[in-house]
Amino acid sequence: MKKSEDILYPEQYELYESIQKPVTRRNFFRLVGGGVGVALTVSDVLASTLTSDLKNRESENFDDSTIAAWIHINEAGRIVVYTGKVEVGQNIRTSLTQIVAEELRVSVNDIDMIMGDTSLVPYDRGTFGSLTTPNMSPILRKAAASLREVLVELAASQWKVSASSLRAEGGKVMQASSRKSVTYQQLAQGKKILKPINDKAALTPPEKWKIAGQSVQKINGRDFITGKHQYTCDMVLPGMMYGKILRAPAYGASLVSADTQKAKAITGVTVVQDGDFIGVVSNDSQSAERALWEIRAEWKTTPQPSREVIFNYLKERASSARTESSKGDVDKVFAASKEVLMQTFHVNYIAHAPLEPRAAVAQWEGDKLTVWIGTQRPFGVQEELERHFRMSKENVRVIMPDTGSGYGGKHTGETAIEAARLSKAVGKPVKVVWTREEEFKWAYFRPAGVIDAKSVVDATGNVTAWEFHNYNSGAAGIQIPYEIENQKIQFHPVDSPLRQGSYRALAATANVFARECQMNDMAVSLNIDPVAFRIKHLKDDRLIKVLETTANTFGWTKPKQKGRGYGIACGFEKGGYTALAVEVEVAASGAVNVLRIVSAFECGKIINPRHLRSQVIGCILQGLGGALFEMVDFKDGKMINPSFANYRVPRFSDIPPIEIILIDRPDIRSTGAGEAPIVGIAPAIRNAIYDASGKKLNNLPLLANRGRI
Amino acid sequence: MNIRVNGKNYSIEVSGSTSLLVALREHLGLTGSKYGCGEGVCGACTVLIGGVPARSCITPVGSAQNKEIMTIEGLEQNGKLHRVQEVLLEADPFQCAYCASGMVMSAVALLERNSSPSKEEIKDAMHGNVCRCCTYPDIVEAIAKAANA
Ligand code: FES
Ligand code: FES
Numbered sequence: 001m002k003k004s005e006d007i008l009y010p011e012q013y014e015l016y017e018s019i020q021k022p023v024t025r026r027n028f029f030r031l032v033g034g035g036v037g038v039a040l041t042v043s044d045v046l047a048s049t050l051t052s053d054l055k056n057r058e059s060e061n062f063d064d065s066t067i068a069a070w071i072h073i074n075e076a077g078r079i080v081v082y083t084g085k086v087e088v089g090q091n092i093r094t095s096l097t098q099i100v101a102e103e104l105r106v107s108v109n110d111i112d113m114i115m116g117d118t119s120l121v122p123y124d125r126g127t128f129g130s131l132t133t134p135n136m137s138p139i140l141r142k143a144a145a146s147l148r149e150v151l152v153e154l155a156a157s158q159w160k161v162s163a164s165s166l167r168a169e170g171g172k173v174m175q176a177s178s179r180k181s182v183t184y185q186q187l188a189q190g191k192k193i194l195k196p197i198n199d200k201a202a203l204t205p206p207e208k209w210k211i212a213g214q215s216v217q218k219i220n221g222r223d224f225i226t227g228k229h230q231y232t233c234d235m236v237l238p239g240m241m242y243g244k245i246l247r248a249p250a251y252g253a254s255l256v257s258a259d260t261q262k263a264k265a266i267t268g269v270t271v272v273q274d275g276d277f278i279g280v281v282s283n284d285s286q287s288a289e290r291a292l293w294e295i296r297a298e299w300k301t302t303p304q305p306s307r308e309v310i311f312n313y314l315k316e317r318a319s320s321a322r323t324e325s326s327k328g329d330v331d332k333v334f335a336a337s338k339e340v341l342m343q344t345f346h347v348n349y350i351a352h353a354p355l356e357p358r359a360a361v362a363q364w365e366g367d368k369l370t371v372w373i374g375t376q377r378p379f380g381v382q383e384e385l386e387r388h389f390r391m392s393k394e395n396v397r398v399i400m401p402d403t404g405s406g407y408g409g410k411h412t413g414e415t416a417i418e419a420a421r422l423s424k425a426v427g428k429p430v431k432v433v434w435t436r437e438e439e440f441k442w443a444y445f446r447p448a449g450v451i452d453a454k455s456v457v458d459a460t461g462n463v464t465a466w467e468f469h470n471y472n473s474g475a476a477g478i479q480i481p482y483e484i485e486n487q488k489i490q491f492h493p494v495d496s497p498l499r500q501g502s503y504r505a506l507a508a509t510a511n512v513f514a515r516e517c518q519m520n521d522m523a524v525s526l527n528i529d530p531v532a533f534r535i536k537h538l539k540d541d542r543l544i545k546v547l548e549t550t551a552n553t554f555g556w557t558k559p560k561q562k563g564r565g566y567g568i569a570c571g572f573e574k575g576g577y578t579a580l581a582v583e584v585e586v587a588a589s590g591a592v593n594v595l596r597i598v599s600a601f602e603c604g605k606i607i608n609p610r611h612l613r614s615q616v617i618g619c620i621l622q623g624l625g626g627a628l629f630e631m632v633d634f635k636d637g638k639m640i641n642p643s644f645a646n647y648r649v650p651r652f653s654d655i656p657p658i659e660i661i662l663i664d665r666p667d668i669r670s671t672g673a674g675e676a677p678i679v680g681i682a683p684a685i686r687n688a689i690y691d692a693s694g695k696k697l698n699n700l701p702l703l704a705n706r707g708r709i
Numbered sequence: 710m711n712i713r714v715n716g717k718n719y720s721i722e723v724s725g726s727t728s729l730l731v732a733l734r735e736h737l738g739l740t741g742s743k744y745g746c747g748e749g750v751c752g753a754c755t756v757l758i759g760g761v762p763a764r765s766c767i768t769p770v771g772s773a774q775n776k777e778i779m780t781i782e783g784l785e786q787n788g789k790l791h792r793v794q795e796v797l798l799e800a801d802p803f804q805c806a807y808c809a810s811g812m813v814m815s816a817v818a819l820l821e822r823n824s825s826p827s828k829e830e831i832k833d834a835m836h837g838n839v840c841r842c843c844t845y846p847d848i849v850e851a852i853a854k855a856a857n858a
Binding site for chain 2: 088089090091215217218221222224225226227228229230231233234236242284285286353354355356357402403404405407433435436610611614615617618619620621622624625643644645649650651652653655658
């Protein structure tokens with residue numbers, strides 16, 4: 001069985017330290033009161049990642065520590081789902097609710113989804129890698145179907161009839177012949193029943209879905225458009241104070257001395273110092289800010305590289321190579337070939353810049369700590385706190401309110417530790433909300449990287465050798481979907497001077513960029529159509545299908561106007577298949593205008609069409625930023641554009657007409673969509689610019705040069 | 710400092726230079742307006758002052774005295790949503806929705822000024838509002854729909 005560690009990529013550095021010991025579950029019913037529940041274990045979840053049949057378990061004895069999620073009908077008749085997955089804007093609160101509602105034959109309003117509260121939900125490694133839909137969704141589906149069967153059996157034994165004469169609908173179990181019915185609530189009352197998931201529970205086939213598969217609106221949607229939803233940064237606890245942290249002037253700097261007298265003199269301000277950590281706490285955020293301002297600190301800096309030299313820096317420091325693929329003999333082919341296409345690609349560091357910056361509220365009660373924080377990994381944050389305070393995990397509760405986005409950028413718990421340190425010092429709850437500048441400077445980035453690609457195509461248009469080296473940015477998406485006989489693919493890890501970590505689709509944004517440019521250029525060099533050239537090297541029907549659908553919808557073979565170009569790219573990531581075509585216009589001045597985007601996407605059976613479409617569009621347009629202009633600029637260990645005024649993100653006026661084709665495959669299990677669609681946009685635009693202007697832009701962002709090529 | 714927000718008068722103890730956003734969120738508990746950048750370039754903190762959209766993060770509360778301030782919390786009237794909210798609820802464009810309050814307020818202000826904006830006019834008027842989840846196309850469609858409603 002594939003261990004969950006195996007699916008991690010080296011660029012997910014922030015995940016490495018994680019210890020995977022689940023908190024021992026307290027007795028189920030002590031936690032939730034009476035009722036009827038179905039629990040699923042970690043092995044169910046892991047097994048669900050494989051297609052193999054789940055082992056049929058007779059035993060109803062649970063090893064508490066292996067429970068992964070559960071669904072419970074409490075005595076009040078509410079259906080409560082407990083999962084460690086969290087909502088950061090993927091709308092999985094909605095899609096998971098739909099799946100459960102479908103199998104339990106109830107409305108989405110009958111369900112409460114408890115997500116990411118470490119005291120209530122079972123251990124979960126984190127919400128990343130587009131894993132919720134492929135892993136958690138089928139397992140909750142099966143659990144809900146199991147629970148439905150348990151309820152039917154309860155009614156059957158109550159009425160002393162056969163279960164097969166009964167059916168569940170609208171929150172009731174009924175018998176058509178006798179017109180008897182009993183509500184789930186009545187069935188749950190006075191009971192304490194917990195069953196394991198029944199692997200054989202009958203699932204509702206997608207063609208019969210009434211709730212799943214529909215564009216159900218965002219759960220609690222009204223709270224969001226009325227401003228009522230409480231993000232972590234909105235929370236207020238009784239007696240709560242505001243905390244701010246003193247930051248170093250540059251990466252790698254250490255504190256020499258600090259004069260905090262003036263800060264301490266401000267009424268109501270407490271200064272907390274512990275080694276290099278200096279924080280201030282006050283009743284209001286303004287005086288905390290003022291106090292921070294009054295601290296005079298001296299720092300010792302260390303030599304740090306600047307952006308101009310980063311690519312050489314990374315390449316020079318790569319010490320080892322990890323072979324990702326090795327087939328045939330590339331060197332032999334290169335030696336025997338007259339024409340070898342060698343290109344180097346650069347990708348800059350970019351920032352996630354979630355609109356809600358990192359925030360946490362911490363509260364100590366005796367030796368018990370509770371922290372509210374926006375994070376993709378509540379259990380990871382719990383472990384960070386456990387380590388930092390050398391306390392038992394049992395005493396740390398992390399709660400994750402639905403959060404203002406993450407994109408892979410909120411895997412860590414910096415604010416949790418900061419708020420908890422300050423709270424401990426002042427004996428009151430403390431809130432820490434990072435400023436935009438802090439979020440830019442002190443979160444982590446998508447890695448920068450250098451990619452060397454080398455390939456040979458023979459006169460008949462067959463790619464015969466492919467050599468590919470990625471320095472630092474990561475190994476995700478480094479494998480090629482194309483059939484090429486001789487391959488050498490390597491990833492070279494580097495100790496990055498800037499803090500880096502997960503990003504949407506990880507390094508696939510870099511590797512697919514380089515790969516799809518390289519493929520394009522080989523096709524162009526032989527005057528072969530880039531779509532036909534790709535298809536010739538593909539065996540995967542699903543990838544071919546999105547590529548053809550995109551090309552046809554786009555009008556790939558239609559003539560284009562002067563000064564305009566077409567570009568296309570495709571890829572497969574995290575279970576999703578994407579192809580994307582763009583038309584660009586390159587003015588004589590070198591200004592580039594993206595005129596339109598067409599993209600087909602397929603990720604198996606569609607659970608919520610509107611939200612899927614939204615994910616795909618959001619992914620593509622966020623990718624547009626990284627393709628055209630997003631770039632972390634830094635000098636001597638200082639980020640020099642840490643603001644939305646200087647770090648440009650896509651805005652309304654940047655958005656070209658965009659057409660999305662969603663391919664529904666009811667025969668294929670659904671997978672996630674928050675990552676794969678991002679990979680095509682950068683290479684497609686680059687290839688279109690090449691088509692229009694003859695210029696090969698091999699660095700991301702493409703328009704770092706003040707918006708011109 | 711006396712200010713009038715959503716039709717109610719408040720007296721708060723802050724200096725006039727305090728940002729309106731801090732005054733609203735911290736002193737009045739109106740947390741619907743969000744902090745996204747603190748320098749007037751993301752729109753998450755948008756409120757209406759005398760009907761005109763303003764970035765509350767760079768507006769000193771002192772300058773908003775004696776004016777009608779309207780925040781996202783004040784749009785709903787007797788349980789009835791503003792039509793921009795209604796249309797956005799129905800269109801369901803948001804992902805994390807952290808940008809939603811600012812989007813709603815900017816759109817309300819736009820429709821007050823121009824009851825039937827073209828899509829280009831919508832994009833222009835909303836240029837200062839960032840949605841980092843990049844749900845822009847659906848927001849434009851929804852606002853266009855609200856305009857025609
Ligand atoms: S927070 Fe005011 S514009 Fe960004
Ligand atoms: S929906 Fe996340 S910022 Fe707009």
